Amino acid sequence: MKRTRKLADRLRETILNGTWVANTNYRDQLDNLDWKIATMEFKSLNTISLLAHHVHYYIAGIKNVFEGGNLEIRDKYSFQFAKIQSQNEWEIFLTKFWEDAESLAKLIEQLPDEKLDQSFVDEKYGTYQRNIDGLIEHSYYHLGQIVLLKKMLMPNN
Template sequence: MEDKYALAKRFREVILNGTWIANTNYNDQLTNLDWKIATTQHQSLNTIAALAQHIHYYINGITNVFKGGNLDIRDKYSFDFPPITSATQWQAFLTKFWNDAEAFAQHIEQMPEAQLHGKFVAEKYGTYYRNIDAMIEHSYYHLGQIVLIKKLLLTTNN
């Protein structure tokens, strides 16, 4: 399997449909999760919604580069989102998250191998491959947080 197909598969696994690494994924954890739970803060931890929006922020920022745009995302803005205040807003966000994640994976699959191993925006950022791999790892890191926070909240609220 070419690198790009393996990366796209790994990305889909963590966000959309896999169980290979964590025995779960964002879709499993967030679909059917009540918006009130998703937006509840436990002590000083980020909310589940904020963590999901954070990952979505990076997916969109990297996708913009895939499309030939600039790398406009900044860490300092990666948790700046308007609050989700209804089930409708939560569902709309999730729909956008799943659609944008699938588009991200499709961009990877369509990428020429030479580009995949080429410079991502600037030398200091490494290659496209490295950035896609980092996006996958970053997603797993926050998925673990989401799983734990969800368990804390569901245990506390029962």
């Protein structure tokens, strides 16, 4: 199997449909979650919604580069999002999250394996491989936070 296909499948596992590493994924944790729980604050922790938006921000930003655009994402903006105000807004966001994750996975699959060893946008950002791996690892990190937050906010589930 091509390296790019393996990476695309790992991204899908993390966001859309896998259980191998964390025994869950973003879709499993967020689909059917009430927006009031997703936006509920717990002490000084980020909300589930904010963490999901944060991960989507990086997926969308990297997807933009794969589509021929510039690298426009910046860490300092990665937690700045309008607060979700309704279930409809939450579901619209989730649909976009799932669509962008699948689109990025397809773009990764289409890369020739040799591209993985090339610089991503600028040499200072490392290779395509490093950036895709970093996105997946970063996503798992925040997935763990979401799982814990759900347990704290919904102790009987």
